[in-house]
Amino acid sequence: MPTGVHLRDARRQLFDAAERVLLRDGPNALTSRAVTDEAGCAKGVLHRYFPDFDAFLAALVRDRAAALEEETRALGASVGTGTVTGNLTRALLSLFGPVPVAIIPLITFRDALRARLRESDPRGGIAILAQATTAISAYLTAERARGRLPADTDVDALTLSLVGGGHLLFADRDADPPTEAAVGRFVAGVVG
Structure with a gap:
């Protein structure tokens, strides 16, 4: 039956x-x-x-990471438009939405899941954070090339500051997500 x-x-x-x-x-x-x-x-x-639960979780993470591709494309398309601070603020609000922020600790604390994800992307790193890092770095590089950021801007350091600090702003599961104004102040402080 x-x-x-x-x-x-x-x-x-x-x-x-x-x-x-x-x-x-x-x-x-x-x-x-x-x-x-x-x-x-x-x-x-x-x-x-799925052969086991970690295979299921790896497929879930890859699926949700693929959904972020639209957000990363939107950031890339914003090069040269609006303000750098405004574009980065919107990107952080999208890239660190509730689902990506909930997935990050899942990846961090499940060794078998990280191993499965490494099978499909040998570069390692934590899916979603790596995606955000790549997108923000490419965006900052393009804005620097257009002269909207100083020529001596350290894109790598700025990217890590935005991704790491951005994640910390959104990481508290027990609090409401930060407001757009709070994220904007953070971005302005880092980029400024």
């Missing part, structure tokens, strides 16, 4: 369920049972698509 309910696009529904658990209860609560309970399906459904 079949158990559970039939899922259309089971992978997507499992990913969405994992995201809800992650946002509501945090990375420590993310288990295969929590995901399948949230999705309303039998635990075996997850294992039909």
Whole structure:
């Protein structure tokens, strides 16, 4: 006798369920049972698509990181428009939204997950933070080439300051995310 309910696009529904658990209860609560309970399906459904839970988590991280590509493209398209501070403020608000910020500690504290992610990207690093770093560095380099940043701007140091400080602004799960004004003040302080 079949158990559970039939899922259309089971992978997507499992990913969405994992995201809800992650946002509501945090990375420590993310288990295969929590995901399948949230999705309303039998635990075996997850294992039909993924050999183990770390493979599922790696696919989830890659899926959510791919969703950030639109945000990174928007930052690249903003070169030469608006203000550097305004563009970076909007980028940090997008790149460090609730889902990316919740995924970062998941990656940080799961060795097997990091190993799986390294299989698909041997450069290592933490997915999402690495993406943000690449996008912001490319943006700053392009703005420096246009003369909107001083020619002697240390893009690497500025990028690390923006990504590291930006992540810290958003990392507290128990507080509301920072306001656009607070992120703008931070960016102005770092870029200024």
